[in-house]
Every structure is written in C-alpha cells, then in structure tokens.
Amino acid sequence: MVRVSELSRHSGVPVATIKYYLREGLLPKGEATSATQAVYSETHLRRLRLIRALVEGSGVPLTKVRAILDALDDTGVDLHHLLGTVQYALTPETTPTDTPEWREAERNTEELLARLGWRVSPSSPARPRLTHAIATVMGLGYQVGPRTLDTYANAAHMTAERDLDRIDPAAPRERAVEHVAIITALMDQMLVALRALAQEDVSARRLRGTDARY
Amino acid sequence: MVRVSELSRHSGVPVATIKYYLREGLLPKGEATSATQAVYSETHLRRLRLIRALVEGSGVPLTKVRAILDALDDTGVDLHHLLGTVQYALTPETTPTDTPEWREAERNTEELLARLGWRVSPSSPARPRLTHAIATVMGLGYQVGPRTLDTYANAAHMTAERDLDRIDPAAPRERAVEHVAIITALMDQMLVALRALAQEDVSARRLRGTDARY
Incomplete structure (x- = not known):
C-alpha cells in the first residue's frame, strides 16, 4: 500500500491528474488512513497504467475510457465482448x-x-x-x-491471428485491454510502414530500369 | 481544346484554383487565343485531376506536389524512381x-x-x-x-504485390502517380478497417464465451 505521491512516481502520472481521475470515478478511492490521507494498492497502479495507455497512448476520450473500465469491471462481460468494447471505442x-x-x-x-x-x-x-x-x-x-x-x-486476417496469439486469456483483464489499445493504434502504424517498404521492394523488382541508382 | 470555365467543369476544380495553379507553375499555360483568353487540352485536364487527387485526396502540400510533377516530367526518372518520389512525398x-x-x-x-x-x-x-x-x-x-x-x-508484402499489379507500366505516367497517391492513403485505411474486422472474427472464434449475444 502506497501514498498518492508514490503511486504517481510508480505510474508516471502527475498527482493532480491522479486526483482528477479519483474525482471523476475512473480510479477507485484508496483506503483512508486519516481524514485527508489514503493509501493505494497494486490494483490502483494497474488501473492507472491502463488509463494512461488509453489516454496518452491511443488518445481515447475520457467518456470512452469510462465505458471501457465499466466493461472491464463487469464480470458478466466475457473477454471477447470486453475486447470488442475497447476496439469499438478506439x-x-x-x-x-x-x-x-x-x-x-x-x-x-x-x-x-x-x-x-x-x-x-x-x-x-x-x-x-x-x-x-x-x-x-x-x-x-x-x-x-x-x-x-x-x-x-x-493479409489483414494473418495479422489479426498474430494479434490474438498475443492475448493471454489467463492474464488479468486489464492486461488484455491495454494490449488491444496498443495493437489497434501502434500495430496499424507498423503495418502501414511495412506496406510502404514492401511496395518499394516489389516496385524495385518489377519496375526498376537499367540504371543502377537506388 | 476548351476554355478555363470548361476545364473547371470537367475537373471539378474551381476557376480561381486553376488560375492559382497556373500562376504557381503547377499547371502549364494554355494556348493563347487572345491577350486575355487561352484554351486548354486533354493534357491540362489530366494534370489538373492529378493535382486534385494529391492535394484533396491525400493532403500533399503544394511544395511536395511540385517535386512530384518535376519527377513526372523528367523522362530520365524511371517509373520505379517516380513512384518512389511520390511515396516518399506522402x-x-x-x-x-x-x-x-x-x-x-x-x-x-x-x-x-x-x-x-x-x-x-x-x-x-x-x-x-x-x-x-x-x-x-x-x-x-x-x-x-x-x-x-x-x-x-x-501480410504487407501480399498487399504490395497486389498494389503493383494495379500499376500499368504502359499507361500514362500521371495515371501511375495518381494511383500510388490513392493507394498510399486510401488502401492503408482500407487495410486498417479490414484488420479491425478480422480481429473481431478471430476473437469471436477463440474467446467468445457461452453466451449467444453478439
């Protein structure tokens, strides 16, 4: 159990932002140790890292972050539908x-x-x-x-099979949600960059003239 | 040979924009029929459509449009290097x-x-x-x-092979340039959308629980 200052240090999220998330109910309250102090657990840290990945990594607006967190906490939502909620929000x-x-x-x-x-x-x-x-x-x-x-x-299906290989159904649900949030944005960018490289390769093989320049 | 008003109608580019491209030298001057009038050919129309595809379709800044048009007009640049110029600009x-x-x-x-x-x-x-x-x-x-x-x-290479299948080395070079400009932006978007659909399919097959909801 750590204080808010340590939670900030471990997560890289500023204290003011953590307090904002607490007020907005995105992060559950800590365990009160006095009228003005509370301590936070590993669960808070995981949740905070997830919010950060969604907001900073993928630019998800806070209203959609809330929908994702609700699905995450609702054990009636299976992993398939949870990941769908994330993908649709993104x-x-x-x-x-x-x-x-x-x-x-x-x-x-x-x-x-x-x-x-x-x-x-x-x-x-x-x-x-x-x-x-x-x-x-x-x-x-x-x-x-x-x-x-x-x-x-x-081609899209080949990459999707690989994406799902990387989802561990036995891991904490936060981990899978974070993973999808990263896959959706960054792996798309990776594929687009690889497409440009592949186009140059195919063009070089098929269309390059007799000149030896690159 | 058509007047600027007809060139505008055929290309969908406003007359004021055509005059701007003429002033900037992106579009070659028409054939003067009087001190204030000129007529334009099929070549102008093709060039105008290309500029429009680059600027409106793919958001290419005008300085980069100029670099592409220079490579297009330079017959010392083979098709591979021309397409490379377009791709790098995009x-x-x-x-x-x-x-x-x-x-x-x-x-x-x-x-x-x-x-x-x-x-x-x-x-x-x-x-x-x-x-x-x-x-x-x-x-x-x-x-x-x-x-x-x-x-x-x-996966990227599969799509790139297909992209190059669609380039006809015997067609006018403008056509190939326009094609690459479209491939680079829109086919990337198409693949990203297909990836999301494929991810849902793979997730449905692997992770869906016993509940029958979608």
Whole structure:
C-alpha cells in the first residue's frame, strides 16, 4: 500500500491528474488512513497504467475510457465482448453518405464479409469505415474488385491471428485491454510502414530500369 | 481544346484554383487565343485531376506536389524512381529519438529488412516510421519479436504485390502517380478497417464465451 505521491512516481502520472481521475470515478478511492490521507494498492497502479495507455497512448476520450473500465469491471462481460468494447471505442466514427458510391461500396463490404464467413457484429464501426475507404476510391474513378479486397482481407486476417496469439486469456483483464489499445493504434502504424517498404521492394523488382541508382 | 470555365467543369476544380495553379507553375499555360483568353487540352485536364487527387485526396502540400510533377516530367526518372518520389512525398517525416528503445527498434527494422532481402533505399522515410512504431510499443513495456514482425511483413508484402499489379507500366505516367497517391492513403485505411474486422472474427472464434449475444 502506497501514498498518492508514490503511486504517481510508480505510474508516471502527475498527482493532480491522479486526483482528477479519483474525482471523476475512473480510479477507485484508496483506503483512508486519516481524514485527508489514503493509501493505494497494486490494483490502483494497474488501473492507472491502463488509463494512461488509453489516454496518452491511443488518445481515447475520457467518456470512452469510462465505458471501457465499466466493461472491464463487469464480470458478466466475457473477454471477447470486453475486447470488442475497447476496439469499438478506439475506432473513429464514420458518417454514411447518401451517394451511389456509398451504396455500391457498402454492398462490397457486406459481400466480402459474407464470402469470407467472418463473424462480425452488424454494429461494428469498422464496417462503415471500410465502406468509406472503398467509396472514396470509387469516387476518384477507381474500382476495388473482389480480388483486391480478398488479398487485403487475407493479409489483414494473418495479422489479426498474430494479434490474438498475443492475448493471454489467463492474464488479468486489464492486461488484455491495454494490449488491444496498443495493437489497434501502434500495430496499424507498423503495418502501414511495412506496406510502404514492401511496395518499394516489389516496385524495385518489377519496375526498376537499367540504371543502377537506388 | 476548351476554355478555363470548361476545364473547371470537367475537373471539378474551381476557376480561381486553376488560375492559382497556373500562376504557381503547377499547371502549364494554355494556348493563347487572345491577350486575355487561352484554351486548354486533354493534357491540362489530366494534370489538373492529378493535382486534385494529391492535394484533396491525400493532403500533399503544394511544395511536395511540385517535386512530384518535376519527377513526372523528367523522362530520365524511371517509373520505379517516380513512384518512389511520390511515396516518399506522402510519407510523414519521423524524427529519431536518442533513446535505448529507438536504437533497439532500429536494429529490429534493419535486421528484418536484411532477413527478408527487401530492396529498400537507405533513405526511405518508411524505415524511421517503422522504427518509431516499434520503439513506441517497446516504450510501453511490450516486445515486438521477429515472429510478429515477420507475420506483419509477409501480410504487407501480399498487399504490395497486389498494389503493383494495379500499376500499368504502359499507361500514362500521371495515371501511375495518381494511383500510388490513392493507394498510399486510401488502401492503408482500407487495410486498417479490414484488420479491425478480422480481429473481431478471430476473437469471436477463440474467446467468445457461452453466451449467444453478439
């Protein structure tokens, strides 16, 4: 059991921020040792590290942090639904547009998911997000055919299998939540960087002229 | 040959913006028909559509648009290097940090590229971008091992092969440049959305409890 100053030192979160989280109910109260003092346990430290990873690492707004923490504390929510709550909270919202491209793109999204047999909730915010990307490409006069979508989907699935390998169902639930929060933002960035490197490699093999410059 | 008003209608770019691009030299001058009038060809329309795709579609600053257009017009630059110019212009710059995590992450990036035998220029801005993502994950106390990196790299390479399938070396160079500009931004978004959907599918298969709710 430690005082708030030590909790701050161990977590790297300033005392003023810890007090704010306590007032907002994001962090449970410590055990009172006097009228103005309280002590905090390992549980507080884990929770604090998680809030920090969500807020600083992934830029999650505090209202969504609260929804995640509620799901975390609700033992009626299984790990699958807990991770879904985190992922949905981290996915930017997409507003559908009433255009022919949107409707065609939405059909592409639905057909792709049906073709692959993926188990995805109708309420997943990643559905309109995918539709938006396809509709934007179409709006610029390009087609996104089933072959492209299938290739991308298979590649995405390979990385998702690996992501889930890294989730230990026996570990504390906080750990899994923190992990998903990190996967969603940073592993996406990693993959985007690797795509740029891979594009250069494929281009070098296929398109490089006779000049020996890089 | 069409007047500026028709060029605006065909391209969807306002006349004032077209005149700005003409003044800035991003768009070549039309053929003068009088002291105050000029007409424009199919070449102008193609160029204008490209500038629009770069600026509006991908948010490229005008100085970088100019670098891309210069490479496009320089027939001494082969298609591989032209596409590289576009990709590098579209990649956000990453500032290296002097931390142990950065150095370890940089070693991971270099070892990965060597292990895979990818042909990537030492000056590619995607190298520090990948290093930054790995270093950030490490800074949060997680490891990014070779198995994870290899899985992600293989997935990235699959999508890159497909991206290059869609480049026609016989088409006008503008078309290839426009294509890469779109691939880099929108296909990244598409893959990120597909990753979220794939993660939900894998999680549903592995982690879903006995409750039948979605």
